[in-house]
Amino acid sequence: MDDITVVLADDHEIWRNGVRADLGDGFEVVGEAGTAEDAIAVIRTTRPGLVVCDLHMPGGGIQVVKACADETKVVMLTVSEAERDLLDAVAAGAIGYLVKSTPPDELRTALMRAARGEPVFSPELAALVLGEFRQLAKAAGPVQPLTEREREVLQLVARGHTYREIAGQLHIAEKTVENHVRNILGKLHLNRKQELIRYALEHGIE
Amino acid sequence: MKRGILQGIGLLRWLALAMLVVTVLVTRHSLSRPGLALGVAAAALAVTVVATWRYRKDPLRLLTPPTVVVELLVGAGISLADGWTYKPGHAFSSAQSLGGAWPLAGVLTAGVAWGPVGGGVAGLVIGGARAGADFANGVSPSHVGASQVTSMVTTTALYVIAGAVVGRVAVLLDRSERTISAARARDQIARTLHDGVLQTLAIVERGTDDPALARLAREQERSLREFLFGVPDVFAGDTVPDRAGGQVGTCAIAFRRAAGRFETAFGGKVSVIVAGDVPPLTPDVTAALAGAVGEALTNAGKHGEARHVTVYMEPDADKGAFCSIKDDGSGFDPRDTPEGFGITSSIRARIAEVGGRVEIESVPGAGTDVRIWVDRSTRG
Numbered sequence: 001m002d003d004i005t006v007v008l009a010d011d012h013e014i015w016r017n018g019v020r021a022d023l024g025d026g027f028e029v030v031g032e033a034g035t036a037e038d039a040i041a042v043i044r045t046t047r048p049g050l051v052v053c054d055l056h057m058p059g060g061g062i063q064v065v066k067a068c069a070d071e072t073k074v075v076m077l078t079v080s081e082a083e084r085d086l087l088d089a090v091a092a093g094a095i096g097y098l099v100k101s102t103p104p105d106e107l108r109t110a111l112m113r114a115a116r117g118e119p120v121f122s123p124e125l126a127a128l129v130l131g132e133f134r135q136l137a138k139a140a141g142p143v144q145p146l147t148e149r150e151r152e153v154l155q156l157v158a159r160g161h162t163y164r165e166i167a168g169q170l171h172i173a174e175k176t177v178e179n180h181v182r183n184i185l186g187k188l189h190l191n192r193k194q195e196l197i198r199y200a201l202e203h204g205i206e
Numbered sequence: 207m208k209r210g211i212l213q214g215i216g217l218l219r220w221l222a223l224a225m226l227v228v229t230v231l232v233t234r235h236s237l238s239r240p241g242l243a244l245g246v247a248a249a250a251l252a253v254t255v256v257a258t259w260r261y262r263k264d265p266l267r268l269l270t271p272p273t274v275v276v277e278l279l280v281g282a283g284i285s286l287a288d289g290w291t292y293k294p295g296h297a298f299s300s301a302q303s304l305g306g307a308w309p310l311a312g313v314l315t316a317g318v319a320w321g322p323v324g325g326g327v328a329g330l331v332i333g334g335a336r337a338g339a340d341f342a343n344g345v346s347p348s349h350v351g352a353s354q355v356t357s358m359v360t361t362t363a364l365y366v367i368a369g370a371v372v373g374r375v376a377v378l379l380d381r382s383e384r385t386i387s388a389a390r391a392r393d394q395i396a397r398t399l400h401d402g403v404l405q406t407l408a409i410v411e412r413g414t415d416d417p418a419l420a421r422l423a424r425e426q427e428r429s430l431r432e433f434l435f436g437v438p439d440v441f442a443g444d445t446v447p448d449r450a451g452g453q454v455g456t457c458a459i460a461f462r463r464a465a466g467r468f469e470t471a472f473g474g475k476v477s478v479i480v481a482g483d484v485p486p487l488t489p490d491v492t493a494a495l496a497g498a499v500g501e502a503l504t505n506a507g508k509h510g511e512a513r514h515v516t517v518y519m520e521p522d523a524d525k526g527a528f529c530s531i532k533d534d535g536s537g538f539d540p541r542d543t544p545e546g547f548g549i550t551s552s553i554r555a556r557i558a559e560v561g562g563r564v565e566i567e568s569v570p571g572a573g574t575d576v577r578i579w580v581d582r583s584t585r586g
Binding site for chain 1: 412475516520572
């Protein structure tokens with residue numbers, strides 16, 4: 001199998017060096033950037049299979065997601081565990097998010113999966129998304145609620161179960177678990193969009 | 207925010223002054239000493255103008271002890287003057303008199319400056335001056351009936367209450383103002399440290415080959431996070447509620463402490479994830495949960511040799527909380543493992559004591575999953 005081409009976007013060079021060293025075989029770093037603007041330019045020219053992007057880099061990691069999520073897979077890396085802009089990043093189309101303290105072997109596995117298009121959903125992110133849907137359920141207005149099964153899957157992810165374990169517990173295929181997670185992301189995306197549209201209508205913005 | 211109250215009092219001063227002038231005009235036929243009445247009006251005008259001028263320069267200067275005392279004394283003087291301004295018998299006649307409203311401004315200012323007790327005492331001074339005026343107006347103590355006494359006591363009580371209430375409000379406002387500015391300072395520090403120090407610690411943790419240094423970095427990161435996101439506030443000496451406004455912080459802190467102990471003792475990693483909207487729990491329930499999580503972690507490390515444990519907590523059925531502790535250790539068969547039985551029974555006992563429910567699932571080779579449901583309050 002060909003190496004996965006990667007662009008690393010983070011304003012700390014030492015961090016990029018660390019991640020590059022951790023990636024090892026199977027990955028080829030084709031570009032690096034220290035700002036969102038540079039990252040977008042580098043991604044446009046190198047067309048990587050995967051972008052590993054810091055959430056808090058100058059210019060904002062979210063800008064990178066917004067600009068490039070359609071062309072490539074973007075994984076957010078951050079030191080924070082419970083932040084609003086993380087949800088925004090995922091809602092904007094990031095395929096996943098990992099905390100920077102993720103051990104190297106876990107990081108490699110997660111990035112491999114992300115490059116294949118599987119959502120990388122850490123327990124922290126699952127917990128945030130669950131909280132978001134609880135909020136949405138309380139607020140009035142048209143929302144796409146989670147199905148009971150989706151909620152169940154998401155809660156198991158938040159509690160630290162792997163997709164394989166979840167598949168075993170719910171007696172479903174691992175692919176089905178992945179599909180559930182993908183659908184959850186889709187609903188999150190959609191709800192965010194509806195929220196924006198509703199806000200715009202209510203405030204007379206066209 | 208104190209400035210807001212002072213601004214209100216400033217407005218009151220002018221309105222009361224206007225009322226005083228109107229009162230002089232309306233009651234001019236009952237005046238025995240019109241000159242004194244004009245003097246009173248002039249004194250009130252002078253203090254009002256000076257107070258307004260001082261407010262423009264720096265509102266807080268209105269709260270220095272000499273300023274408050276002067277305003278209060280002038281107020282008391284105005285109240286007392288009623289006894290001589292009017293013809294005898296004016297008191298208790300339910301007609302307006304000069305010293306009614308304007309002295310209130312002094313009482314309120316004293317409340318803002320000195321708190322509820324100071325405000326109450328100031329109210330007592332003005333109320334006392336009014337009672338003095340009533341006596342001077344020709345009511346000799348022997349002629350004072352029950353209705354007069356009631357009227358004097360009620361008036362005095364109203365002044366005292368006004369001073370005390372404003373004092374209390376000022377104290378509360380002061381406190382919330384301090385809390386807010388402390389929270390702001392914390393936010394700013396958090397933002398600064400977040401991308402700097404936390405980032406560096408993460409780099410050290412990842413980049414080093416020395417396990418001791420990596421552990422040190424992780425411990426430092428943990429204590430920094432604890433400091434930044436939900437610990438008793440070191441700036442105001444108060445506890446600032448965390449984002450959810452509840453005491454989720456205490457559960458999260460207790461879990462993180464237990465996680466720290468696990469990592470130091472067994473070298474694995476614990477992820478602590480507490481949802482922001484967990485309802486506030488009673489201290490009993492929090493303590494029971496913290497104890498149960500600690501036991502579950504000890505079990506995971508000691509008997510399960512777990513490398514990674516996830517502690518998760520979320521609100522449950524809008525009246526309680528759900529918590530799970532899941533490890534990737536060796537697991538045990540609850541039916542024939544004595545230590546597993548010991549630990550599980552101790553977790554169950556703690557949670558049962560606060561009316562909660564526990565499920566423990568452990569499969570040899572596939573780790574252990576402890577699930578706990580608790581209500582917000584204890585059973586009793």
